[in-house]
Amino acid sequence: MDKIKILHIIKSLGRGGAEVLLPETLKLHNQSQFEFHYIYFLPWKNQMVEAIEKTGGKVTCLKASNNLSLLGKSSDVINYCRKYKIDLIHCHLPWSGFLGRIVAKRTNIPVIYTEHNIQEHYHIATKTLNKFSFNFQALALGVSEDATQSIINNIKPKIPVRTVLNGVNTDFFIKNHNERVKIRHKHNIPDDACVIGNIAVFREQKAIPVWLKAFKKINKKHPEVYGLLVGAGPKEDEVKALVKEYNLSDKIILPGLQTDTLAYFSAIDIFMMSSAFEGLPIALLEAMSMECAVVSTKAGGVVEVVENEISGLLCEVGNYGCLAAKASELIEDPEKRKDYQIAARKRVVNNFSLKRMVDELEDIYNSFVKK
CATH class of the missing domain: 3.40.50.2000 (Glycogen Phosphorylase B;)
Known part of the structure; x- marks a missing residue:
């Protein structure tokens, strides 16, 4: 045939x-x-x-x-x-x-x-x-x-x-401890530090300036936390300028565009997404499959994936104060963070x-x- x-x-x-x-x-x-x-x-x-x-x-x-x-x-x-x-x-x-x-x-x-x-x-x-x-x-x-x-x-x-x-391919996107250690060592992130990350194309839709405002508030309360912002795109110069303006150059790592996202997801504890609008974001599904706890805006299809206060924490679009507060909850309570990490993977395995x-x-x- x-x-x-x-x-x-x-x-x-x-x-x-x-x-x-x-x-x-x-x-x-x-x-x-x-x-x-x-x-x-x-x-x-x-x-x-x-x-x-x-x-x-x-x-x-x-x-x-x-x-x-x-x-x-x-x-x-x-x-x-x-x-x-x-x-x-x-x-x-x-x-x-x-x-x-x-x-x-x-x-x-x-x-x-x-x-x-x-x-x-x-x-x-x-x-x-x-x-x-x-x-x-x-x-x-x-x-x-x-x-x-x-x-x-x-x-x-x-x-x-x-x-x-x-x-998402949940058989492939599984957290890898060896890759986690390798990425953290590569970027001089302590093994026990909490890492807040995002993997995205730096364009208007992803609202990275909102992400940076949230991280600035988080950093003021939790200076021990690191940011891992992976990607590139038309807003890249603006992102780099804001990192410098907010005096976060020693806390936010910008490794650029990466094809081996599994390694970077492995290094992230909390996946924080600040999008203004979405269809149904692949990076979110991958992050959840990789057992990243999710803090996100309620952008489009995000609310069809993340059940608020069950498989992640949600905020209104543009509300960087809420993103910072929800992320801080998970930084301060490692057991709660672990519960959300497990719930995130369970959600995508069962439904996506x-x-x-x-x-x-x-x-x-x-x-x-x-x-």
Whole structure:
């Protein structure tokens, strides 16, 4: 029997939540039934390429310098689909979605689209194009109930919309004591120090300045605590300037973009997230799987994952004082911190496994293509 050929289209293969999911889901997909292809457009954002290729995916970069030039690649994508006899296209994030819909209109290849954010926070141009083109595809998937409801409320599509919750590979994301010690020694963090961390792309959505304001308050009360802020992005210079302005250079470590996040999660005791909005953040699921106690804002799909005062502690968006107070509770009570660490992992193991997500996706793929 011929394999079903799936083409994923995504703007970049840097280290964002949507991008990280591609190699992770590929590890669990049935590659005797499916063949997976990947097209991306920003050659300088390629951190996930090696992981995808190592796992059996076929990756192609069609270089584009901006969103409009990305849309201009439709003929190249169509030629690729014809050459490799692609059966189904799966697009991620808006501009790849727009491109996929153009391809669908010209080839009749079914396109499904995964929405990783909520419509309210997109630029007006993105919202307009979404409303105009959304019904050109066969199916839309939201990564959280919040993302799905945002599509329904704002776009009112005629096509089906359903939720496929993001998942995490809980067999892989397990705290590793040796890696914990190695990272702490590398960055001169005492073995017994409490570490508050975050792993994120430094962009507006993640509200890292709010994170830093919270840590500043924590540091005033608990100067023995360290911060581990892993990532890079457009707000990187602002983040570095604020660390210096707040006199936290000796307490907050900025190791930059890292591909081995398992090691860094292992070094973190409390995962503090300050996002202004989210779909369903992969880093949060990974942190919980790694037994990090969670203190987070109630951003989008976060509230679908973290049960307040059961599997983590939640604050209103922007409330850095609350983030600092909740983190301080866990710093001051190691037993409570341990309880939340155990509860966090239990929550994702029972409800957000990657295997469940992959099974749902394969059922969807099979429903569109019969071979």
